[in-house]
Amino acid sequence: MSATESHRAYTRARHAITFLLLTVSIVGLLVTEGSQIVDPTTTARPDEVTTRSVIPDRPTTPTPTRRPARAAAGPAPVTGGANTPDDRLAAAAVTGVEQFWRAEFPARFGRPWRDIRGFVAVDPADAANPPPCLRRSLDLSEQALYCPMTDSVAWDRATLVPELRREYGDAAVVVALAHEIGHAVQDRIGVDMAAQLAEPERFPTILLEGMADCFAGVALDAVARGEVAGLSADPLQVDRALQALLSFRDPVGTIPRHGAHGNAFDRASAFIRGYRSGARECAAMTVEEVTRTELAPGSVPDPARGTLGQPTRPDAVGSDTRDWFARLTASRGQRLPSVALVSGVRCPPASCVLATVTVPRERLESVHRRFGDYAGATVLASRYALASLSALGRPTVGPLAGRTAVCLAGAYTRTVLARDRGVTLSPGDLDEAVDSLLADDQAARDAAGDPPTGDTGLDRVHHFRTGVLGGPARCGV
Numbered sequence: 001m002s003a004t005e006s007h008r009a010y011t012r013a014r015h016a017i018t019f020l021l022l023t024v025s026i027v028g029l030l031v032t033e034g035s036q037i038v039d040p041t042t043t044a045r046p047d048e049v050t051t052r053s054v055i056p057d058r059p060t061t062p063t064p065t066r067r068p069a070r071a072a073a074g075p076a077p078v079t080g081g082a083n084t085p086d087d088r089l090a091a092a093a094v095t096g097v098e099q100f101w102r103a104e105f106p107a108r109f110g111r112p113w114r115d116i117r118g119f120v121a122v123d124p125a126d127a128a129n130p131p132p133c134l135r136r137s138l139d140l141s142e143q144a145l146y147c148p149m150t151d152s153v154a155w156d157r158a159t160l161v162p163e164l165r166r167e168y169g170d171a172a173v174v175v176a177l178a179h180e181i182g183h184a185v186q187d188r189i190g191v192d193m194a195a196q197l198a199e200p201e202r203f204p205t206i207l208l209e210g211m212a213d214c215f216a217g218v219a220l221d222a223v224a225r226g227e228v229a230g231l232s233a234d235p236l237q238v239d240r241a242l243q244a245l246l247s248f249r250d251p252v253g254t255i256p257r258h259g260a261h262g263n264a265f266d267r268a269s270a271f272i273r274g275y276r277s278g279a280r281e282c283a284a285m286t287v288e289e290v291t292r293t294e295l296a297p298g299s300v301p302d303p304a305r306g307t308l309g310q311p312t313r314p315d316a317v318g319s320d321t322r323d324w325f326a327r328l329t330a331s332r333g334q335r336l337p338s339v340a341l342v343s344g345v346r347c348p349p350a351s352c353v354l355a356t357v358t359v360p361r362e363r364l365e366s367v368h369r370r371f372g373d374y375a376g377a378t379v380l381a382s383r384y385a386l387a388s389l390s391a392l393g394r395p396t397v398g399p400l401a402g403r404t405a406v407c408l409a410g411a412y413t414r415t416v417l418a419r420d421r422g423v424t425l426s427p428g429d430l431d432e433a434v435d436s437l438l439a440d441d442q443a444a445r446d447a448a449g450d451p452p453t454g455d456t457g458l459d460r461v462h463h464f465r466t467g468v469l470g471g472p473a474r475c476g477v
Contacts, residue, residue, distance in 0.1 A: 410467025
């Protein structure tokens with residue numbers, strides 16, 4: 001299932017839903033959030049005691065404190081399906097995730113959980129049995145939804161579940177259904193259909209979807225910790241699940257408006273907020289916090305995979321990046337070393353940042369070809385970040401150096417988003433950075449060429465997000 005096909009399917013389902021209910025309360029799979037102005041990622045959950053700096057010199061995904069898995073209450077009340085492996089996985093996902101919320105919800109919000117009335121596995125080709133809230137089964141093709149009218153979750157069992165498993169793995173099915181259950185959580189904290197109809201400006205789609213993504217992050221964290229009976233996910237599987245989530249971003253060039261759903265940065269930001277900070281942080285999200293990072297088509301167009309508003313060769317982007325890091329370093333009383341783009345040279349251990357940072361051109365171009373131009377620009381910015389760290393007498397080798405480099409690349413991106421730089425972004429550029437950080441560790445490598453041991457793609461996106469939202473000070477510089 002390609003992202004383009006998913007967007008088209010979502011659009012069909014969304015239009016049908018809006019027509020039927022005249023409300024944004026029914027939401028298709030993975031329709032997104034806006035990024036958070038205040039970074040909450042250092043907030044500990046009430047049941048955890050953590051000491052965590054913004055960029056600690058250790059993996060930022062903490063070693064799970066394994067607690068006994070909560071026993072499932074019994075078979076999920078799923079109607080439909082044929083007991084195939086895909087059906088069993090979906091049933092295990094909704095059973096496990098709801099059982100998690102039965103315990104988590106009263107612990108976090110001080111009120112009992114009200115069980116979801118039903119789960120429906122739908123075959124879109126079965127016209128005789130349409131899903132809840134929709135007139136036609138076909139409108140749910142490649143999608144899932146939460147229907148507040150019947151308090152039920154439905155999903156396409158014929159295409160959505162098997163395609164998610166094939167492309168992203170079992171955890172992708174869990175995150176998809178956890179997102180829809182997240183809407184049920186939303187309903188139970190008072191952000192229900194009545195509230196949405198009464199105050200549409202307070203509860204726009206972008207906020208509702210961000211909250212659901214955030215609640216999905218809470219559930220995936222519990223799965224990764226081994227706390228959900230029948231479900232498991234290692235760090236790589238969590239990364240793949242997040243990739244699945246991001247595949248449902250708004251199409252490139254979407255005009256930011258009340259009904260927009262969010263780009264990759266928005267979606268990842270919401271998910272990470274829940275994954276790292278817990279359910280209360282999700283419930284605390286407000287429209288005043290949400291800031292759109294999508295760029296309207298009024299900026300430089302992106303006919304292919306996103307293109308910077310300036311020439312995209314590393315040499316051209318590098319001049320703007322160098323100027324920003326030179327000013328940053330000068331503001332701390334030091335001078336930025338030179339940075340050289342070279343061919344056929346791998347940066348030798350420990351020597352790259354004594355006077356000159358050597359960046360292999362082939363590495364940048366490889367990232368550029370695979371993910372897009374701003375992915376390459378992000379790697380380049382992280383190399384200038386190492387040069388700044390060298391000038392400031394900070395470590396340039398080791399896990400802390402790599403994490404801080406990614407964070408500072410985000411801080412530079414913050415100024416580009418504000419459009420106070422010579423380089424401007426086009427629609428899709430920020431997504432390229434997120435995609436590359438989630439799948440590739442080039443930007444997190446230290447001066448010796450080594451990435452932080454144990455870090456995941458989610459960690460790298462978290463560090464980048466910290467810089468985008470908070471600037472250099474949040475990176476510890």
